[in-house]
Amino acid sequence: MPSGTTLVTGIGVLVTNDPALGEGPLGLVREAALVLDGERVAWAGPAGRAPTADARVDAGGRAALPGFVDSHTHLVFDGDRTEEFGARMSGRPYAAGGIRTTVAATRAAGDERLHANVARYVAEALRQGTTVVETKSGYGLSPGEEARALRIAAAHTDETTFLGAHIVPPEYEDDPAGYVALVTGPMLDACAPYARWVDVFCERGAFDGDQARAILTAGAARGLVPRVHANQLSYGPGVRLAVELDAASADHCTHLTDEDVDALAQGRTVATLLPGAEFSTRAPWPDARRLLDAGATVALSTDCNPGSSFTSSMPFCIALAVREMGMTPDEAVWAATAGGAAALRRTDVGRLAPGARADLLLLDAPSPVHLAYRPGVPLVSAVWRRGARVH
Numbered sequence: 001m002p003s004g005t006t007l008v009t010g011i012g013v014l015v016t017n018d019p020a021l022g023e024g025p026l027g028l029v030r031e032a033a034l035v036l037d038g039e040r041v042a043w044a045g046p047a048g049r050a051p052t053a054d055a056r057v058d059a060g061g062r063a064a065l066p067g068f069v070d071s072h073t074h075l076v077f078d079g080d081r082t083e084e085f086g087a088r089m090s091g092r093p094y095a096a097g098g099i100r101t102t103v104a105a106t107r108a109a110g111d112e113r114l115h116a117n118v119a120r121y122v123a124e125a126l127r128q129g130t131t132v133v134e135t136k137s138g139y140g141l142s143p144g145e146e147a148r149a150l151r152i153a154a155a156h157t158d159e160t161t162f163l164g165a166h167i168v169p170p171e172y173e174d175d176p177a178g179y180v181a182l183v184t185g186p187m188l189d190a191c192a193p194y195a196r197w198v199d200v201f202c203e204r205g206a207f208d209g210d211q212a213r214a215i216l217t218a219g220a221a222r223g224l225v226p227r228v229h230a231n232q233l234s235y236g237p238g239v240r241l242a243v244e245l246d247a248a249s250a251d252h253c254t255h256l257t258d259e260d261v262d263a264l265a266q267g268r269t270v271a272t273l274l275p276g277a278e279f280s281t282r283a284p285w286p287d288a289r290r291l292l293d294a295g296a297t298v299a300l301s302t303d304c305n306p307g308s309s310f311t312s313s314m315p316f317c318i319a320l321a322v323r324e325m326g327m328t329p330d331e332a333v334w335a336a337t338a339g340g341a342a343a344l345r346r347t348d349v350g351r352l353a354p355g356a357r358a359d360l361l362l363l364d365a366p367s368p369v370h371l372a373y374r375p376g377v378p379l380v381s382a383v384w385r386r387g388a389r390v391h
Contacts, residue, residue: 005036005042006055006057007035007053007055009033009050009058010058010059011029011032011033011047011063012061012062013367014030015063017350017352018044026330026333033050034064039386041354062362062364065333065361065368066338066350067129067130067349069130069132069336069341069343069344069349070130070132071159071299071340072251072272072303072343073121073304074303074305075117075304076137076150076152077306079101088280098308099138100170101307102305103139103140106145106149107139115152115155118153118156121304125312126385128312128315131361132157132341132350133159134160134197136161137149137150137163143186147187153194161198165180165212167206180207183215188218197224197227197248198215198216198225198226200229202229205233206229209238212241225248226245226246227247227249228242230242230251232252233255239253239256239263243263243267243269246268246269248270248343249269249270250264250272251272252272252277253273253286261290261294264296270299270339272299274303275325276311278320278324280308286325288335289326298335300318302316315371316376318371318372329369329371330369357386359384359385360383361382362381364381365379
């Protein structure tokens with residue numbers, strides 16, 4: 001871990017996400033500097049007023065942003081669904097049943113292989129500026145396999161989510177009530193020690209509103225905070241259930257009624273949008289503009305998974321959100337940083353202000369707008385996590 005202080009100066013534009021420090025919601029500071037002290041930000045402001053430090057890094061006019069906070073991924077898996085993707089791009093619609101293919105492959109994989117897979121995707125995301133990753137179980141669907149997935153996930157991130165209610169596995173196809181009893185009983189007992197969150201895929205073909213409520217309330221009784229896969233494939237009860245239960249986030253939010261939007265605007269549940277899924281499934285895009293104009297808090301995440309969104313790139317999702325979902329470049333950057341932090345109910349990440357964790361990235365560009373302006377270009381030139389330069 002880092003020791004001493006480091007001055008990062010020569011920053012063309014600094015995104016602090018603290019309006020008290022600079023312009024607008026992003027708290028922009030031009031011709032800026034940062035001082036890192038160990039794992040924390042000690043100072044942020046104009047370069048001409050920066051204090052001295054033990055070491056110095058010249059950003060060379062590059063833009064600096066908080067590290068991206070990816071609050072929705074599924075990284076503990078094995079197997080490949082290339083053929084499914086190819087078929088879908090040839091006209092076959094997306095259905096949740098493809099998850100079963102990954103369940104079979106993941107159950108058959110050894111621990112070492114699963115650890116290596118998670119490490120690979122976390123490192124891949126880190127190179128693209130993601131310094132905080134949430135990830136879920138959900139490809140084991142038995143008490144032992146789900147607990148194994150969460151133990152493996154916990155070795156790579158503190159943000160782990162129990163998603164035993166991903167789909168009903170084949171062995172319970174004729175007894176979904178029995179599977180809900182398993183999830184809320186022995187599976188939850190096995191998984192709760194390794195998870196911070198509990199999630200459910202509340203969707204036609206997965207779990208209905210009553211089943212989702214039972215699973216989320218059981219998890220909450222064990223100290224896990226709810227999150228919900230909500231309203232991805234169709235209109236349904238997921239969003240309003242998430243708000244009712246004070247879930248940290250309702251994720252996907254593709255099909256929303258006016259009542260859903262109002263509920264998100266009035267509660268503290270974050271609407272997490274996952275444009276990689278719409279890109280990969282050719283589904284309708286979520287209407288971020290509608291949510292933002294109503295006053296809802298919006299996050300962006302990758303939904304990195306092998307079936308419906310096999311990308312770990314937050315810059316790619318920012319570009320999609322700007323091009324296809326009605327977000328301004330500034331709104332998309334905020335959603336990928338501070339918005340993701342809000343979806344994880346954290347105040348130590350997603351911003352660059354004194355006291356925040358020293359997670360930051362430099363872009364090989366003069367402005368964060370370039371993330372949408374130059375889609376597909378590897379602009380992230382340096383990354384610090386907990387004050388240590390890791391890329």
